[in-house]
Amino acid sequence: MRVCLILFGLAMSLSLQAIEIRQFDDPAKQQAYENLVKELRCLVCQNQSLADSDADLAKDLRTEVYSIIQSGKSEQAAVKFLVDRYGDFVLYNPPLKTSTSLLWLGPFALLLGGLVFLGVLARKRSAGRKAEPALTGEERQRLQELKKKLEG
Amino acid sequence: MRFLIPLILFIVMVAFLAVGLKLDPREVPSPFIGKPAPAFSLPQLADPSKTFGNADLKGQVSLLNVWASWCVSCKQEHPLLIALSKQHILPIYGLNYKDERDAGLGWLKHFGNPYTASAFDADGKVGIEWGVYGVPETFVIDKQGVIRHKHTGPITEEAWQNSLLPLIIQLQKEGSPT
Numbered sequence: 001m002r003v004c005l006i007l008f009g010l011a012m013s014l015s016l017q018a019i020e021i022r023q024f025d026d027p028a029k030q031q032a033y034e035n036l037v038k039e040l041r042c043l044v045c046q047n048q049s050l051a052d053s054d055a056d057l058a059k060d061l062r063t064e065v066y067s068i069i070q071s072g073k074s075e076q077a078a079v080k081f082l083v084d085r086y087g088d089f090v091l092y093n094p095p096l097k098t099s100t101s102l103l104w105l106g107p108f109a110l111l112l113g114g115l116v117f118l119g120v121l122a123r124k125r126s127a128g129r130k131a132e133p134a135l136t137g138e139e140r141q142r143l144q145e146l147k148k149k150l151e152g
Numbered sequence: 153m154r155f156l157i158p159l160i161l162f163i164v165m166v167a168f169l170a171v172g173l174k175l176d177p178r179e180v181p182s183p184f185i186g187k188p189a190p191a192f193s194l195p196q197l198a199d200p201s202k203t204f205g206n207a208d209l210k211g212q213v214s215l216l217n218v219w220a221s222w223c224v225s226c227k228q229e230h231p232l233l234i235a236l237s238k239q240h241i242l243p244i245y246g247l248n249y250k251d252e253r254d255a256g257l258g259w260l261k262h263f264g265n266p267y268t269a270s271a272f273d274a275d276g277k278v279g280i281e282w283g284v285y286g287v288p289e290t291f292v293i294d295k296q297g298v299i300r301h302k303h304t305g306p307i308t309e310e311a312w313q314n315s316l317l318p319l320i321i322q323l324q325k326e327g328s329p330t
Contacts, residue, residue, distance in 0.1 A: 043180060043285035043286070044285060044286060046177060046178075056250070056276075057276075057285055057286075060275075060276055060280060061280070064280060083183070084183065085183070085184075085280060085281065085282070085283040086180065086183070086283050086285065087180060087181055087182065087183040087283075089180045089181070
C-alpha cells in the first residue's frame, strides 16, 4: 500500500515537471530560450507563461521558439515571430505604443490627478483656517473665564 | 454639491467595470486583419494528392474555418456551417487543425461536410502561421486574399447576422482583383 502511494506521488511529481527536454549546442542559447518562454504568454491559459503552460499550443510554440533560438537567431527574432502571429498579447511586458499608452501612462496620470486634488484640498483648508475671525478682547476674556470654570 | 464629485467618480468606475465585465478575455485581437493571408500549401483532407493553399483563397470572398474532430465547440458550430453551405453565399474552406485524417473524414461523414475543401494541417504549423490559438476560429478573406475579419470561438447566429454577413455582403460588392 505504502509503496503504491509513493509510486503515485512520484508519478504526480513527474507529470508536474518541466515538460520537454531540449538539447542546446550553446548554454547561452539555453539561457535565452529559458528566459523567453518565461516572458511569453500562453494564449490558451492566459495567465500562464509558455514555460508554465501544459496546453498543446504552448508546447508547439515552445518548439517554435526552440528552433528559432537553436538556429542561431536572436531573442528578438523569436519574439517577433510570435508577435507577428499573435499580437502584443503574447508579451507580458508590452511595448510603449499609442495603443498601450493608457496602460503605461494611466497610473502616473491617476497619481498626478490625486496629488493635484490633494494640493487643492490642502490649500482650501489652510485658507479657511486663516479666514477664521479673530476674537475681540471681550470674547477672549469670556473664553478665559470659561476655561477657569471648567478647570474649576 | 458635496456629494456630486464622489457620485461622478462612482458612476465612472461603474461604467469602466461594466465594460470590463462584458469583454471576452479570450478575444485576442488578431494582428492579421488587413494583411494578406499567410502563405501556405497543404494536402487536402479528402485527397492527399491535391493541395490547398493561400492561392486558392483569391478571386472571391471566402471563409476559412479552423476545425478539428476533437474540438467540442466545433460540433456546436457545425449545424450553422451546414446551413450556410446550403445557402451558397460564399465558399467555406476548412483548415483541419492537428487532427488525424481518418478522424477528420469520419467526423465530416457523420455530421455532414459544409466545406468546399479542407486543408489538412496535421502538425498545426499552418495554424501557428495563422495565429490560431483556439478552435474553432473563422477568418473572412476578401477577393484579394486579404484577411478582413477573424471570429474566435463558434459562430453564433447572432454573430453571423450582426457582424459576419454584413461584412461579407460589403466585401462581395468591392471590385474584383485587378
